[in-house]
Amino acid sequence: MSETAIATRGLQKRFGPTLAVADLSLSVRAGEAFGFLGPNGAGKTTSIKMLLALVEPSGGTGTVLGAPLGDRAVRARIGFLPEHFRFHEYLTARELLRFHGRLYGLRGLPLDARIEDLLVRVDMLDAADRPLRGYSKGMLQRTGLAQALINDPALVFLDEPTSGLDPLGRLLVRDIVSELRARGTTVFVNSHLLGEVEATCDRVAFVKQGRVIHELALAGAPAGLELEMRVRPVDVEVVEGLGRFGTSVTVVGDNCVRMRVSGEHVIPDIARWLVERGVSVFALQGRRKSLEEWFVEVMGTDQRPG
Ligand SMILES: Nc1ncnc2c1ncn2[C@@H]1O[C@H](COP(=O)(O)OP(=O)(O)O)[C@@H](O)[C@H]1O
Numbered sequence: 001m002s003e004t005a006i007a008t009r010g011l012q013k014r015f016g017p018t019l020a021v022a023d024l025s026l027s028v029r030a031g032e033a034f035g036f037l038g039p040n041g042a043g044k045t046t047s048i049k050m051l052l053a054l055v056e057p058s059g060g061t062g063t064v065l066g067a068p069l070g071d072r073a074v075r076a077r078i079g080f081l082p083e084h085f086r087f088h089e090y091l092t093a094r095e096l097l098r099f100h101g102r103l104y105g106l107r108g109l110p111l112d113a114r115i116e117d118l119l120v121r122v123d124m125l126d127a128a129d130r131p132l133r134g135y136s137k138g139m140l141q142r143t144g145l146a147q148a149l150i151n152d153p154a155l156v157f158l159d160e161p162t163s164g165l166d167p168l169g170r171l172l173v174r175d176i177v178s179e180l181r182a183r184g185t186t187v188f189v190n191s192h193l194l195g196e197v198e199a200t201c202d203r204v205a206f207v208k209q210g211r212v213i214h215e216l217a218l219a220g221a222p223a224g225l226e227l228e229m230r231v232r233p234v235d236v237e238v239v240e241g242l243g244r245f246g247t248s249v250t251v252v253g254d255n256c257v258r259m260r261v262s263g264e265h266v267i268p269d270i271a272r273w274l275v276e277r278g279v280s281v282f283a284l285q286g287r288r289k290s291l292e293e294w295f296v297e298v299m300g301t302d303q304r305p306g
């Protein structure tokens with residue numbers, strides 16, 4: 001799992017006067033589900049397109065699946081769900097999948113079987129022989145998702161896969177991402193919707209104006225814990241004394257203090273210390289920051305996710 005799926009250094013893209021991606025330096029491990037988060041216009045789509053060699057970088061370098069950007073053999077192992085796809089509306093879902101499968105060099109029974117599996121998986125079997133022009137946004141999105149997986153990719157890029165989906169559709173995407181991850185497929189998800197990303201991704205990067213400004217591991221052991229306590233009194237001695245158990249001790253209300261500690265094991269020590277000093281303890285609990293809280297903290301309140 002330590003193999004690198006994507007590595008970039010200083011990737012940059014200018015569109016005339018617009019600097020869409022300023023300096024993208026990123027590393028995604030093979031087999032991980034990676035969330036690429038940022039407000040609209042942050043450069044997420046442009047970044048994916050550079051990784052896919054659909055947009056030529058103005059600067060910087062990168063490798064995808066071990067080869068330089070644009071390598072043809074590697075492209076055959078990549079899947080892509082574009083953000084604003086425009087499929088031929090006269091095709092049926094089955095025809096569209098056959099067309100894309102053939103572009104990947106798939107033929108005959110293996111392709112038929114693959115199409116059938118995917119139609120079932122995205123819940124499109126019933127409508128599979130109707131033309132796309134009669135589909136809802138959600139049906140198109142699910143068909144697009146099947147298209148992105150037709151070649152059983154080693155790496156799949158999903159650009160805003162849940163936009164336009166109802167809650168059930170979003171759940172489906174979430175489940176599919178989890179299945180892909182369980183099978184060792186690397187998943188790169190662009191999103192400004194944080195819920196699904198929080199539920200499925202191992203790691204996220206926050207991008208702002210084309211720069212990664214923060215990375216965060218979601219799966220596995222989190223780095224520390226935020227602790228909130230309601231105690232009385234909250235005086236200078238208490239605040240200073242708490243400092244020995246952790247960092248960022250902050251008084252947030254009359255009797256409320258928050259701080260960061262290395263883990264849950266510190267909580268009993270803090271409780272004992274408070275009680276021994278004669279401080280009344282009303283509440284003492286760890287709280288994990290939600291991805292949304294992280295987003296707002298990292299991006300600033302002017303950039304709340306949409
Ligand atoms: N083909 C293009 N021509 C000119 N400007 C573009 C083009 N594509 C994207 N941009 C600009 O680059 C910036 C980043 O866009 P984009 O990568 O689509 O962001 P995101 O996907 O994060 O919303 C935006 O300011 C956008 O208007």
Ligand SMILES: [Mg+2]
Nearest residue numbers: 044045046083
């Ligand atoms: Mg985009």
